[in-house]
Amino acid sequence: MCGRIVQKSGPLDYVERIFTNQSQIFADPAGPRFNIPPGTRPLTLHRLTEGTEAIARLPWGYKRPDSKHFMSNAKLETILKNGWPWRFLIGAGRILVPADGWYEWPVLADGTKQPHYSQGHGPLYFAALTAWSPGAPLDAAHGFAIVTNDTKGGMVDIHARRPVALPADIAQRWIDPSISARDARDLLHEDVPEDAFTWHPVRQEVGNSKYQLPDAIDPI
Numbered sequence: 001m002c003g004r005i006v007q008k009s010g011p012l013d014y015v016e017r018i019f020t021n022q023s024q025i026f027a028d029p030a031g032p033r034f035n036i037p038p039g040t041r042p043l044t045l046h047r048l049t050e051g052t053e054a055i056a057r058l059p060w061g062y063k064r065p066d067s068k069h070f071m072s073n074a075k076l077e078t079i080l081k082n083g084w085p086w087r088f089l090i091g092a093g094r095i096l097v098p099a100d101g102w103y104e105w106p107v108l109a110d111g112t113k114q115p116h117y118s119q120g121h122g123p124l125y126f127a128a129l130t131a132w133s134p135g136a137p138l139d140a141a142h143g144f145a146i147v148t149n150d151t152k153g154g155m156v157d158i159h160a161r162r163p164v165a166l167p168a169d170i171a172q173r174w175i176d177p178s179i180s181a182r183d184a185r186d187l188l189h190e191d192v193p194e195d196a197f198t199w200h201p202v203r204q205e206v207g208n209s210k211y212q213l214p215d216a217i218d219p220i
Helices: 011-015 076-080 153-157 168-174 181-190
Strands: 005-007 033-036 043-049 052-057 073-075 094-104 116-130 144-150 161-163 198-201
Touching: 005 116, 011 043, 011 052, 011 116, 043 116, 073 076, 073 161, 076 144, 076 181, 094 144, 094 161, 094 168, 116 161, 116 168, 168 181
Parallel strands: 073 144
Antiparallel strands: 005 033, 005 094, 043 052, 043 094, 094 116, 116 144, 116 198, 144 161
8 A cells, every 4th residue: 555545525424334423523624635645634433532432633654752664554464463563552552544545556567657546335444553542642653554455356456555444344343442452353354355446547646645636536
């Protein structure tokens, strides 16, 4: 996963399949976003505050104070091995990043990169891990990383890795604080299969994350 996502739907569209309490109001001054890079604060869904369902803008990208690495993605294979640094977050730092799709930049035969947009049928719920907790600063030391896995089939031509998207019922369990870290790792095997996604080339302008027009996701 190269690290750009799209959140063009309204918050209610994301929470209606995940939260039991849909009465909360989230006023989002940013509105739809068609080109979200790491280092910004996308919408996230979580239950980090005493188990209460919540929508929040959290920082995308995690950098431990004792590390020089800024990580926007968390490899599934490292998580399953309980490897560093995700073993510190899998217990109490599980969140969802709702999205409508994501971008990749495969290299063409002539050496140029052609952006592609991948999407599913309806909202996607990317599994993610964060070091944030209520009251913590909104910085990279308390940021999140999206879980990624190796691609298979035709998607290999687009990119070697993809975000791990969870079906709505599995996504609900992923953010359930009563689920153990061990059971949470097992849930990552129940992600949306790759044949549920479609992808198409899009305009070169999406290479600049400031390009936020709705036609960013239109096929060319």
